[in-house]
Amino acid sequence: MADDQRPDLPPRIGIDRPGSFSRSVFHERHPVLIANLLADFPYPPRIRERLEALLDETLHGAVPAVVPPGPNLPFWEAEIAARAGTPWSALPYLWAESYFYRRLLEAVEYFDAESPWCGIDLFAPQKHAQLAGEEIQADLDAYAELAEKDPDERRQALLYASLWGNQADLGFRTDNDIAGQSDVVVDDSDAIWDLVDGPGERPVIVVADNAGRELTADLALVDAILETTAVELHLKPHPYFVSDATGQDLLATLDALAANANKPVQALGQRLRDAVRDETLRVRTHGFYALPSTYRHLPPALAADYAAAKLVIVKGDLNYRRLVGDREWDPTAPFGEVVGYFPGEVAALRTAKSDLAVGVPRARLTVLDTASPDWRISGTHAMIQVLH
Numbered sequence: 001m002a003d004d005q006r007p008d009l010p011p012r013i014g015i016d017r018p019g020s021f022s023r024s025v026f027h028e029r030h031p032v033l034i035a036n037l038l039a040d041f042p043y044p045p046r047i048r049e050r051l052e053a054l055l056d057e058t059l060h061g062a063v064p065a066v067v068p069p070g071p072n073l074p075f076w077e078a079e080i081a082a083r084a085g086t087p088w089s090a091l092p093y094l095w096a097e098s099y100f101y102r103r104l105l106e107a108v109e110y111f112d113a114e115s116p117w118c119g120i121d122l123f124a125p126q127k128h129a130q131l132a133g134e135e136i137q138a139d140l141d142a143y144a145e146l147a148e149k150d151p152d153e154r155r156q157a158l159l160y161a162s163l164w165g166n167q168a169d170l171g172f173r174t175d176n177d178i179a180g181q182s183d184v185v186v187d188d189s190d191a192i193w194d195l196v197d198g199p200g201e202r203p204v205i206v207v208a209d210n211a212g213r214e215l216t217a218d219l220a221l222v223d224a225i226l227e228t229t230a231v232e233l234h235l236k237p238h239p240y241f242v243s244d245a246t247g248q249d250l251l252a253t254l255d256a257l258a259a260n261a262n263k264p265v266q267a268l269g270q271r272l273r274d275a276v277r278d279e280t281l282r283v284r285t286h287g288f289y290a291l292p293s294t295y296r297h298l299p300p301a302l303a304a305d306y307a308a309a310k311l312v313i314v315k316g317d318l319n320y321r322r323l324v325g326d327r328e329w330d331p332t333a334p335f336g337e338v339v340g341y342f343p344g345e346v347a348a349l350r351t352a353k354s355d356l357a358v359g360v361p362r363a364r365l366t367v368l369d370t371a372s373p374d375w376r377i378s379g380t381h382a383m384i385q386v387l388h
């Protein structure tokens with residue numbers, strides 16, 4: 001909560017403003033999310049009741065004084081001590097959403113070692129459906145065809161695939177058909193490749209976002225970066241926002257690649273499996289990735305790892321919110337100034353799915369706001385922004 005009271009930063013985005021995107025997440029998406037869970041799993045009455053009570057609490061109630069179980073308990077104890085009694089409607093959006101997912105895990109007994117539901121990924125049915133779907137097959141067919149391309153063109157295509165892979169966020173799909181790809185509003189791709197190709201043995205860190213099509217595309221990008229330098233792939237420590245990628249999802253994706261009919265896809269799967277085994281691709285996680293704090297409040301060890309990397313690529317909209325700060329920024333505020341605090345070189349790859357944006361040139365902003373007023377939340381517009 002440390003930057004809550006910073007007068008030098010714009011106000012935090014809340015969830016109370018009628019008509020706002022963040023309010024619609026709680027009032028429109030979460031009811032669908034809970035209904036999907038109730039349809040996907042034969043939860044017994046106690047879990048069903050908890051899920052329904054949680055939804056009701058988020059719409060009409062306040063934060064209870066009880067600390068939800070799970071890792072990072074001291075962090076949550078302090079947070080709950082500070083927020084208990086606060087109506088949900090008065091919470092900051094980033095905090096409220098993160099806390100909601102922690103409470104969801106509590107409701108389904110994810111961390112309860114005495115429960116048969118312990119450790120069962122509540123989003124697994126949706127993730128598996130995507131991994132077995134036709135769209136991912138089309139993505140992999142396209143991947144196989146890239147083998148013919150010039151290496152620079154190929155890796156740029158993989159960068160864009162990873163970027164647009166973020167559109168396939170399953171949380172986003174609870175009430176949306178997949179949106180068309182429209183436009184890369186800011187494109188600092190060249191800076192990414194300059195950093196990747198830079199001297200030294202330092203790794204590139206990729207902070208993954210969603211499982212399914214996005215993780216598959218991210219892994220193809222990781223494979224391309226591995227031709228130049230070592231990579232660390234950072235995953236979520238446990239299920240978090242809908243479809244967030246965990247270690248289990250990585251293994252499922254590697255299996256899906258190995259089982260694919262396309263030879264180049266099988267070869268990709270094998271290269272990645274070998275790279276994980278010999279740790280040219282290090283797979284890591286950190287409790288920080290499931291907290292509501294922003295990257296301004298990095299744990300020191302993670303900050304040191306970021307500082308030592310050639311480049312940190314953070315994927316997706318939630319990571320963007322955590323990197324920039326989930327605040328009412330002027331969209332024309334320079335990206336480099338807003339994230340200048342970051343301890344190393346950082347690139348953000350996201351399709352825009354929340355009200356937040358920075359680093360948009362003013363003329364471009366005017367055109368976007370006129371021609372596509374919902375460009376910030378529709379997932380049809382993407383950004384590749386680099387601090388270097």
Ligand SMILES: O=P(O)(O)OC[C@@]1(O)O[C@H](CO)[C@@H](O)[C@@H]1O
Nearest residue numbers: 025169171316317318319353354
């Ligand atoms: O990080 P991702 O997967 O790109 O996007 C996550 C996200 O779309 O989900 C939330 C809605 O539930 C938004 O607030 C958020 O930005």
